[in-house]
Amino acid sequence: MTVLPGQAAAAADDAAAAPADPLVLAASWLPSAEDVPGPTMTLSTVGLDGYPSARTVLLSRFDGHRLHFHTDRRSRKAAELAALPRAAVTLVWPEAARQLVVVGDVAPVTDAEARAAYVARTRYLQVLAWVNDHEAAADTPARRRELWAAFEHERVGADLEPPATWAGYAVTPVRMLFWRGATDAASNRLAYERHDDGSWSQESWPG
Numbered sequence: 746m747t748v749l750p751g752q753a754a755a756a757a758d759d760a761a762a763a764p765a766d767p768l769v770l771a772a773s774w775l776p777s778a779e780d781v782p783g784p785t786m787t788l789s790t791v792g793l794d795g796y797p798s799a800r801t802v803l804l805s806r807f808d809g810h811r812l813h814f815h816t817d818r819r820s821r822k823a824a825e826l827a828a829l830p831r832a833a834v835t836l837v838w839p840e841a842a843r844q845l846v847v848v849g850d851v852a853p854v855t856d857a858e859a860r861a862a863y864v865a866r867t868r869y870l871q872v873l874a875w876v877n878d879h880e881a882a883a884d885t886p887a888r889r890r891e892l893w894a895a896f897e898h899e900r901v902g903a904d905l906e907p908p909a910t911w912a913g914y915a916v917t918p919v920r921m922l923f924w925r926g927a928t929d930a931a932s933n934r935l936a937y938e939r940h941d942d943g944s945w946s947q948e949s950w951p952g
């Protein structure tokens with residue numbers, strides 16, 4: 746077969762863009778640990794009634810193997826994950842024409858990991874983790890502002906520790922879909938599937 750100029754280079758580019766290990770590709774798409782907390786993602790769980798249950802959360806960290814997120818242990822998602830520890834997360838970067846969908850098994854992170862993520866959050870999000878409960882949700886907006894101000898007043902200048910309700914989880918991928926758009930070619934997805942022995946298979950999908 747005759748290789749036309751540029752073809753070999755293009756093939757090498759494609760191979761580089763589709764590494765055998767999707768975690769390597771994920772590391773080049775996701776922000777590094779120093780950029781915490783990272784972008785938002787849609788976290789989909791299986792609702793207790795069997796319907797999908799989805800909401801936005803922050804990607805707290807990608808540790809090279811797992812995607813971490815944090816929440817309140819009294820939340821619906823926590824109850825859903827206790828019943829079935831599986832989830833999908835969807836991240837989208839429209840300006841870069843990229844979408845990443847990760848499906849996997851969910852497990853709690855260690856206390857040290859959860860604390861580190863709390864410390865890395867903005868003060869607003871640290872306070873939010875303390876004062877965001879069903880009681881506050883049922884209050885008037887004015888009353889919620891009063892509760893917030895009272896909490897801040899009591900702890901002015903003090904570093905905050907995570908409340909007992911602060912919970913961290915990490916998704917270990919079993920499937921990863923890297924979608925890439927283009928303006929001069931069809932969009933396509935690199936679809937990876939993890940096998941029991943830890944190896945990954947790879948396919949190219951349309952869409």
Ligand SMILES: Cc1cc2nc3c(=O)[nH]c(=O)nc-3n(C[C@H](O)[C@H](O)[C@H](O)COP(=O)(O)O)c2cc1C
Nearest residue numbers: 785799800801802803814815816817820821822823
């Ligand atoms: C931009 C954005 C970021 C959010 N980040 C988080 C987060 O990191 N953790 C979290 O528990 N909720 C976060 N939320 C709130 C969730 O979307 C959701 O309303 C809340 O966690 C309750 O969800 P649940 O009842 O399904 O458990 C965020 C919402 C928005 C709009």
